[in-house]
Amino acid sequence: MTITSSNFTQDKQWFDICELIDILPSMGRCALFNDKQIAIFRVITPSGTEDFYAIDNFCPFSNANTLSRGITGNLDGKTVIASPIYKQHFDLSTGVCLEDESVKVNTYLVRLEGGTIQLAA
Amino acid sequence: MSSKVKLVVIGNGPVGHNFLEYLVESGQSNEYQVTVFGEEPLPAYDRVHLTSWFKNQDVADINMVTDGFYPNNNFILHSGDKVTQIDRARKLVTAESGLEVSYDKIILATGSFPFVPPVPGHQRDNIFVYRTIADLEKITAAAKTAKVGAVIGGGLLGLEAAKALMDLNLKTHVVEFAPRLMAVQVDDGGGAMLAKKIQDLGVSVHTQKNTQNIGDGDNAVHKMSFADGEELETDIIVFSAGIRPRDELARQAEIAMGERGGVVINNNCLTSDEDIYAIGEVALWENKIFGLIAPGNAMAHAAVDHLTGTGSSEFAGADMSTKLKLMGVDVASIGDAHGNTPNSRSYTYVNDREEVYKKIVVSEDDKYLLGAVLIGDAAEYGSLLQFMLNKMELPSEPEGLILPSVDGSSAGIGVDALPDSAVLCSCMNVSKADVVEAVQAGACDMAAIKSCTKAATGCGGCTALVTQVLNNELEKQGVEVNTDLCEHFAYTRQDLYNIVRVEKIKSFDELMQKHGSNSEVGLGCDICKPTAASILASCWNDHVLDDKLHGLQDTNDYYMGNMQKDGTYSVVPRVAGGEITPDKLIVLGEVANKYNLYTKITGGQRVDLFGARSEQLPLIWRELVDAGFETGHAYGKSLRTVKSCVGSTWCRYGVQDSMAMSILIENRYKGLRSPHKLKMAVSGCTRECAEAQSKDVGIIATENGWNMYVCGNGGMKPRHADLFASDLSDADLIKYTDRFFMFYIRTADRLQRTSVWMDNMAGGLEYLKSVIIDDKLGLASELEQEMANVVGTYQCEWKTTIDDPIKMKRFEHFVNSKLHDDNVIFTTERKQIRPASAQEKTAEIAIEIS
Numbered sequence: 001m002t003i004t005s006s007n008f009t010q011d012k013q014w015f016d017i018c019e020l021i022d023i024l025p026s027m028g029r030c031a032l033f034n035d036k037q038i039a040i041f042r043v044i045t046p047s048g049t050e051d052f053y054a055i056d057n058f059c060p061f062s063n064a065n066t067l068s069r070g071i072t073g074n075l076d077g078k079t080v081i082a083s084p085i086y087k088q089h090f091d092l093s094t095g096v097c098l099e100d101e102s103v104k105v106n107t108y109l110v111r112l113e114g115g116t117i118q119l120a121a
Numbered sequence: 122m123s124s125k126v127k128l129v130v131i132g133n134g135p136v137g138h139n140f141l142e143y144l145v146e147s148g149q150s151n152e153y154q155v156t157v158f159g160e161e162p163l164p165a166y167d168r169v170h171l172t173s174w175f176k177n178q179d180v181a182d183i184n185m186v187t188d189g190f191y192p193n194n195n196f197i198l199h200s201g202d203k204v205t206q207i208d209r210a211r212k213l214v215t216a217e218s219g220l221e222v223s224y225d226k227i228i229l230a231t232g233s234f235p236f237v238p239p240v241p242g243h244q245r246d247n248i249f250v251y252r253t254i255a256d257l258e259k260i261t262a263a264a265k266t267a268k269v270g271a272v273i274g275g276g277l278l279g280l281e282a283a284k285a286l287m288d289l290n291l292k293t294h295v296v297e298f299a300p301r302l303m304a305v306q307v308d309d310g311g312g313a314m315l316a317k318k319i320q321d322l323g324v325s326v327h328t329q330k331n332t333q334n335i336g337d338g339d340n341a342v343h344k345m346s347f348a349d350g351e352e353l354e355t356d357i358i359v360f361s362a363g364i365r366p367r368d369e370l371a372r373q374a375e376i377a378m379g380e381r382g383g384v385v386i387n388n389n390c391l392t393s394d395e396d397i398y399a400i401g402e403v404a405l406w407e408n409k410i411f412g413l414i415a416p417g418n419a420m421a422h423a424a425v426d427h428l429t430g431t432g433s434s435e436f437a438g439a440d441m442s443t444k445l446k447l448m449g450v451d452v453a454s455i456g457d458a459h460g461n462t463p464n465s466r467s468y469t470y471v472n473d474r475e476e477v478y479k480k481i482v483v484s485e486d487d488k489y490l491l492g493a494v495l496i497g498d499a500a501e502y503g504s505l506l507q508f509m510l511n512k513m514e515l516p517s518e519p520e521g522l523i524l525p526s527v528d529g530s531s532a533g534i535g536v537d538a539l540p541d542s543a544v545l546c547s548c549m550n551v552s553k554a555d556v557v558e559a560v561q562a563g564a565c566d567m568a569a570i571k572s573c574t575k576a577a578t579g580c581g582g583c584t585a586l587v588t589q590v591l592n593n594e595l596e597k598q599g600v601e602v603n604t605d606l607c608e609h610f611a612y613t614r615q616d617l618y619n620i621v622r623v624e625k626i627k628s629f630d631e632l633m634q635k636h637g638s639n640s641e642v643g644l645g646c647d648i649c650k651p652t653a654a655s656i657l658a659s660c661w662n663d664h665v666l667d668d669k670l671h672g673l674q675d676t677n678d679y680y681m682g683n684m685q686k687d688g689t690y691s692v693v694p695r696v697a698g699g700e701i702t703p704d705k706l707i708v709l710g711e712v713a714n715k716y717n718l719y720t721k722i723t724g725g726q727r728v729d730l731f732g733a734r735s736e737q738l739p740l741i742w743r744e745l746v747d748a749g750f751e752t753g754h755a756y757g758k759s760l761r762t763v764k765s766c767v768g769s770t771w772c773r774y775g776v777q778d779s780m781a782m783s784i785l786i787e788n789r790y791k792g793l794r795s796p797h798k799l800k801m802a803v804s805g806c807t808r809e810c811a812e813a814q815s816k817d818v819g820i821i822a823t824e825n826g827w828n829m830y831v832c833g834n835g836g837m838k839p840r841h842a843d844l845f846a847s848d849l850s851d852a853d854l855i856k857y858t859d860r861f862f863m864f865y866i867r868t869a870d871r872l873q874r875t876s877v878w879m880d881n882m883a884g885g886l887e888y889l890k891s892v893i894i895d896d897k898l899g900l901a902s903e904l905e906q907e908m909a910n911v912v913g914t915y916q917c918e919w920k921t922t923i924d925d926p927i928k929m930k931r932f933e934h935f936v937n938s939k940l941h942d943d944n945v946i947f948t949t950e951r952k953q954i955r956p957a958s959a960q961e962k963t964a965e966i967a968i969e970i971s
C-alpha cells in the first residue's frame with residue numbers, strides 16, 4: 001500500500017520507525033512494531049517518486065524472518081519482492097504470492113512524514 | 122540352452138561390439154548363445170578416438186563397453202584369443218588357445234590392418250603402425266629417447282599420427298607418395314592449402330616422395346632414401362599407407378573374396394556362406410571397402426535385422442563425406458570432391474590471407490550439389506552435406522554458399538527445408554526426425570539432445586546443424602526460444618555484457634535507461650539485477666556494496682555470507698589452497714567458540730562457520746580480518762576454492778610444487794565475478810589427489826610443467842574436464858587461464874557453469890582451443906587486459922566493509938531496535954548448535970542462544 005499523503009487516514013495513529021536514510025534506495029529493512037516483524041521497502045521509480053510498502057517480514061515458505069532481505073523489482077506491472085531463500089515473489093501492494101495465489105502475507109500502512117518513516121496502528 | 126542359436130562373433134572392435142549392442146536392443150539376444158573372440162587383450166575400445174588415449178594413457182577414456190555388458194547379457198568374451206580357423210564343414214571355430222567352439226552363425230568383424238609397403242628395411246626396430254593401443258604404447262616408449270619422427274603416408278590417419286608425434290615433442294615429418302596430402306578426399310588446391318597450414322604448425326611436409334630404402338642413419342636411428350635421391354633422417358617411423366581387410370580367415374575357409382581382398386557381402390551383410398555375415402572394415406560391398414565407422418555400424422544394424430528378423434534395414438552403401446580437425450585445421454570433403462562426374466561444374470574460393478580454400482562441385486544445370494572441399498574453414502559442411510544427401514535444389518547462384526557474405530549472415534540452408542529423414546549426425550545415425558522427437562519429448566538444449574539422441578557425440582562435425590534444428594524446433598513449438606534475460610531486458614546475458622563493456626556502463630540505472638525494455642516504469646527484478654551486478658563486477662570490479670550496486674545484490678552478496686534456512690548466515694574465510702597455519706586454525710576455533718557457531722570442514726578444503734545472525738557478521742569478520750583472514754567468496758558467483766594436494770614438497774610422487782601453484786592461482790582469481798561459480802584444483806602428479814578433472818579449470822603437474830584441463834564439473838551432473846593443453850610453463854598456464862575465464866565470462870549464459878557452456882559450444886573443445894591458444898578471434902590480448910584489470914583491483918570485500926562505519930549499520934536485524942530475531946532458535950546436537958525444528962521451537966525444548 002502506497003501512502004504518501006498524510007491526511008489520507010485521519011483515524012489512524014502514526015508511529016515513528018526510523019529516518020529515511022536508514023533504508024537505502026530500493027532496499028528493505030525490518031522494523032519491530034507491536035511485537036511484530038514488519039518489512040518496510042523504499043522503492044524509487046524511474047520517474048523519481050519514492051514509494052513505501054510494508055508487509056510481514058516472515059516468509060511463509062521458509063518460515064524464517066527474511067522477506068526484508070529480498071530484491072525489489074516489478075513483474076507484470078506489479079511491484080514485488082523476491083524471497084531471498086526460495087525466490088517466490090510477493091506483490092508488495094497486496095501481499096499475494098505471484099507463484100501461489102493462495103498464499104498471502106499481511107500488508108501494513110506506511111508513510112514518509114518529513115524525513116521520518118512511520119507505520120500506522 | 123541347446124535350443125539357442127550358437128552365434129560366434131569374431132573380432133571385438135567397434136563394429137563387432139556395436140553389433141552386440143544392437144542385438145541386445147533388438148530384444149532377441151536371449152535366443153542366442155553368444156561367444157565373442159577378440160585378438161586384442163582388451164575389450165572393445167573406440168578406435169575412432171584412439172588418439173585420445175594419449176591424454177591420460179588410460180583405456181578407460183576410450184572404452185566402449187559399459188560395466189557388466191558382457192556378463193549381464195550372458196555373452197562369453199575371450200579377449201586376447203585370436204581365431205585361427207573356421208571349419209565350415211564341421212561348423213567349428215578354432216582359436217589360438219586351442220579353444221574350439223561350434224557355431225550355427227558367424228559374424229566376421231575382424232576389421233583391417235595397416236598396410237606396410239615392403240620397402241627394404243621396413244622390419245627394423247623403431248618402425249610402427251598406428252592402429253591399436255598397443256601400437257601407441259610402443260610409440261610412446263620409443264619417443265622417450267627420440268628427437269625426430271616421420272610418418273609415411275599423408276592421408277587422414279597419417280596426419281593424425283603426425284599430430285601424435287608432435288604432441289610427443291618430436292620434430293615431425295610427413296612423407297607422402299602422391300603430389301598432395303589427403304589425396305583421396307581433397308583436390309590439388311585443397312591439398313596445397315592444407316600442406317601450407319600444416320607446415321605453419323611446424324610439421325615438415327614432403328610430397329611426391331617414394332621411399333625406396335630405410336637404413337642406418339648418421340645422426341638419427343634411420344635414414345630414409347627416396348627415389349629422387351633425397352634423404353631424411355629420423356628416429357621413429359610410423360607407416361600409415363592405407364588399410365587392408367583382415368580377410369585371412371575367409372580366404373582359408375574359401376568364402377568369396379574380392380580381387381584385391383575383402384569378404385564379399387550382399388545388402389544383408391551375408392557372405393557367400395549363408396551362415397556367415399561380415400561387417401565393418403573386413404567387408405566388401407559392391408567392390409568397396411568402407412574405412413569409416415558409420416558404414417560399419419550400418420552394416421551391424423543390417424546384420425542384426427537379418428539375423429533376428431526384427432527389422433528390415435539393409436546396407437545400401439554409405440556416404441564417405443568427412444569433416445575433421447587435423448591439428449586444429451578444419452578439413453572437409455563431401456561426395457564427388459574431385460569433380461569426376463561428367464559435365465559437372467565447380468566453383469572455387471581461395472583466400473590466401475586467411476588460408477581458406479573452398480570448392481563446390483555442382484551438376485551441369487547448377488541445380489544440385491555433387492561434392493565439396495573445404496580447408497581452413499568448414500562452417501558450411503553441415504548445410505552443404507544436406508544439400509547433397511537430400512538432393513535439395515540449390516539457390517540460383519550456388520557459389521554464394523561458399524563466398525563470405527557481406528552482411529555476416531551465412532547463406533546456408535533453412536533447416537526447415539530439410540526432410541525429416543535427413544541424417545544430421547552420420548556418426549550416430551541420428552535423423553532430423555529423431556532430434557525433433559527429442560525436442561517434443563522435452564529436450565530443450567544441446568546437452569539434453571546429446572544425452573538422449575547421442576547426436577553430436579561422435580566426431581562433432583554436426584554440432585552446428587543439430588543446434589539449428591533444435592532452435593528451429595523450439596521456436597516452432599512456441600517454446601519460443603526467448604533468449605531475453607527477463608521482461609526488463611530484451612537481450613541475452615552475453616549481449617548485456619558486451620553493451621556494458623563497449624558503452625562503459627557503470628550502473629544498473631544507466632543500463633536500464635539506455636537499454637531497458639520499458640525503462641519508464643521498469644524497476645528490474647531478481648533476475649536482471651544480480652545479472653547486471655555480476656557483469657558490472659566482471660568489467661569494473663567495484664565493491665559489492667558500492668552505492669550504485671548494493672541494491673542489485675542477492676542477499677548472499679549483500680550480507681557477504683550464505684543465507685541458511687533459518688535466515689542466519691555462514692562465514693567462510695579464504696584458505697588459499699587449503700594451507701593454513703596452526704595459529705590461524707586456532708583463531709577460527711576461538712571465533713567459533715566466542716560466537717557459538719557450528720563448525721564444519723567443507724568439501725572445498727576450508728572451514729565453514731554456520732549460524733551467524735546478520736548483526737554478528739561484522740563483529741566476526743572484524744576478528745577474522747584482524748587475524749589476517751580474507752573473505753572466501755563462498756557466497757558469490759565467483760572463484761570459490763582452489764583445491765590442492767601437498768605436491769612435491771612432501772609427497773614422494775609429486776613432480777611439481779602444486780601447493781605453491783594453487784595458492785598463486787587462488788590469490789590471482791579470488792574475487793573474480795563470473796556467470797556462475799568457478800572452482801579450480803591443482804594436483805602434484807598424475808595420481809590426481811586434488812580431483813582436478815572435476816573442476817572448471819584443473820591443473821595436473823607433469824615432469825615438464827602443467828597439464829591444463831577445462832570445463833569439468835562435480836555437482837548435479839558431473840562432467841570430466843577435457844585436456845586443454847599439455848606441459849605448460851607457469852606463465853603459459855596463467856596466460857591461458859586468464860583468457861579462458863574471460864572468454865567464459867564474455868560468452869556464457871547466466872548461471873551457466875563452464876561444463877554446460879562447453880556442451881553447448883559449437884565447435885566444442887577444438888574451437889575453444891583455437892580461440893584461447895591460437896587466438897583465432899584476435900581477442901587474446903584484450904582478454905588478458907581485462908583479467909589484469911580484475912586482478913589489479915581486488916579488495917577483500919569484508920575488510921573494506923568493516924572499515925566503513927556507515928555500512929556496518931545495515932547488518933542490524935531491526936532498523937529500530939537492538940533486539941535479535943527471536944525466531945532464530947538453536948538446539949544442540951553432537952556438541953554443536955543447529956537450527957531447531959518447528960516442533961522443537963513450539964515444544965520450547967530449544968535453548969535460545971544469545
Ligand code: SRM
Nearest residue numbers: 683691722723724725726727755761834835836837838874
Ligand atoms: C559448504 C559446502 C558443503 C560442505 O559442508 O562441505 C557447500 C554448500 C553449499 N553448496 Fe555446494 N558446497 C560445498 C562444496 C561443493 C562441492 C565440492 C567442491 O567444491 O569441491 C560441489 C561439487 C563441485 C562442483 O561445484 O562442481 C558443490 C556443488 C554445489 C552445487 C551444484 C553445482 C553444479 O554445477 O551442479 C550447488 C547448487 C548451485 O550452485 O546451483 C551448490 C550450492 C551450495 C549452497 C550454496 C546451497 C545454498 O544455496 O545454500 C551451499 C551453501 C552453504 C553455505 O552456506 O556455505 N553446491 N558444492 C561446500 C563449500 C565448499 C567451500 O569451501 O566453499
Ligand SMILES: Cc1cc2nc3c(=O)[nH]c(=O)nc-3n(C[C@H](O)[C@H](O)[C@H](O)COP(=O)(O)OP(=O)(O)OC[C@H]3O[C@@H](n4cnc5c(N)ncnc54)[C@H](O)[C@@H]3O)c2cc1C
Nearest residue numbers: 132134135136160168169203204231232233401402413414
Ligand atoms: C587413428 C584412427 C583414427 C580414425 N578416425 C576415424 C574417424 O575420425 N572417423 C571414422 O569414421 N573412422 C575413423 N577411423 C576408422 C575406424 O576406426 C574404423 O572404421 C573402425 O575401427 C572399424 O571397426 P571394425 O570393428 O570393423 O574393425 P577394427 O576396429 O579393426 O576391429 C577389428 C578387431 O578384430 C580383431 N581381430 C582381427 N582378426 C581377428 C581374429 N582372427 N580373431 C579375433 N579377433 C580378430 C582385431 O584385433 C580388432 O581388434 C580411424 C581409425 C584409426 C586407426
Ligand code: SF4
Nearest residue numbers: 683723724729836837
Ligand atoms: S549437497 Fe546440498 S545440502 Fe549439502 S551442502 Fe551442498 S547444497 Fe547443501
Ligand code: FES
Nearest residue numbers: 546548579580581
Ligand atoms: S556426425 Fe559425427 S558426431 Fe554427428
